[in-house]
Amino acid sequence: MDLKLGHYEKDGIEVVDVxxxxxxxxxxxxxxxxxxxVNKKNYQLVVNMEKVEFLDSTGLGVLVGGLKRVRAHxxxxxxxxxxxxxxxxxxxxxxxxxxxxxxxxxxxxxxRKADR
Amino acid sequence: MATVEVAFTPLPAHVRTAxxxxxxxxxxxGVDESVLDEVRLAVGEACSRAVEAHRVxxxxxxxxxxxxxxxxxxxxxxxxAAPAVEPVPAGAARPASDTVIDGLAxxxxxxxxxxxxxxxxxxSISMSWKQRVPPA
Numbered sequence: 019m020d021l022k023l024g025h026y027e028k029d030g031i032e033v034v035d036v037x038x039x040x041x042x043x044x045x046x047x048x049x050x051x052x053x054x055x056v057n058k059k060n061y062q063l064v065v066n067m068e069k070v071e072f073l074d075s076t077g078l079g080v081l082v083g084g085l086k087r088v089r090a091h092x093x094x095x096x097x098x099x100x101x102x103x104x105x106x107x108x109x110x111x112x113x114x115x116x117x118x119x120x121x122x123x124x125x126x127x128x129x130r131k132a133d134r
Numbered sequence: 135m136a137t138v139e140v141a142f143t144p145l146p147a148h149v150r151t152a153x154x155x156x157x158x159x160x161x162x163x164g165v166d167e168s169v170l171d172e173v174r175l176a177v178g179e180a181c182s183r184a185v186e187a188h189r190v191x192x193x194x195x196x197x198x199x200x201x202x203x204x205x206x207x208x209x210x211x212x213x214x215a216a217p218a219v220e221p222v223p224a225g226a227a228r229p230a231s232d233t234v235i236d237g238l239a240x241x242x243x244x245x246x247x248x249x250x251x252x253x254x255x256x257x258s259i260s261m262s263w264k265q266r267v268p269p270a
Contacts, residue, residue, distance in 0.1 A: 039150065041146070041149060041150060041153075041178060041182065042146040042149050042178075042182040042185060042186070043146035043147045043149060043150060072153075072174070072175075072178070074175060074178050074179055074182060074237075074240075075179055075182070075235035075236070075237045075240050076182055076235075078233075078235045079233045079234055079235045082233035082235070083233050086233065103171045106171075107175065107240065110239075110240055110243035110244070111235055111239070111240060111243075
């Protein structure tokens with residue numbers, strides 16, 4: 019399956035919906051979207067990965083790149099993911115300590131708002 | 135002799151094809167269903183790494199993938215023809231602003247056994263997993 023991307027604003031936070039496979043072929047599209055959102059001054063991001071079927075190290079690099087970009091503006095990039103197959107690569111690479119990983123979009127937004 | 139051998143031009147779109155073939159052959163060879171995701175991810179990492187190296191050093195050369203199930207172990211060998219120079223220069227295939235996650239470290243975390251060696255001018259990455267049920 020290819021990659022489908024969408025985004026919407028909720029409670030002042032931009033939610034990015036990702037569906038499909040994030041790999042060396044499709045990751046550039048996610049990178050472009052994250053860069054575009056940051057360029058439009060969206061510095062509070064939640065990336066919903068509940069419909070992601072595959073994620074490799076290229077995709078991880080794009081997510082870390084997005085995190086660095088929003089943090090440069092004192093922003094945040096949280097993830098929503100409950101799939102064990104996707105969480106495993108975050109654990110292998112130690113990135114569970116870098117990202118806030120949540121069970122739902124609502125939970126991610128609530129915790130981010132509580133931190134404000 | 136490998137059960138299946140694949141050669142593909144170094145284009146990112148073909149990495150998915152290599153992943154699908156690896157998963158299908160692993161399943162056919164009797165690799166446990168719970169391990170198929172690991173095979174898919176590890177093969178994808180090795181092929182992605184090879185594609186990026188080829189795009190810099192030898193875009194006309196194919197990348198080769200050999201998949202073998204001998205009844206005890208399922209082995210995948212990904213062989214590239216690019217000079218063994220790490221890392222791929224920033225800006226070649228990924229923007230310098232991206233953080234580069236070490237694909238080899240990911241592979242090491244996924245496969246039961248990993249061996250990396252020279253293969254002509256390039257590198258071969260051999261990954262293997264135990265076969266837990268007799269092949270179909």
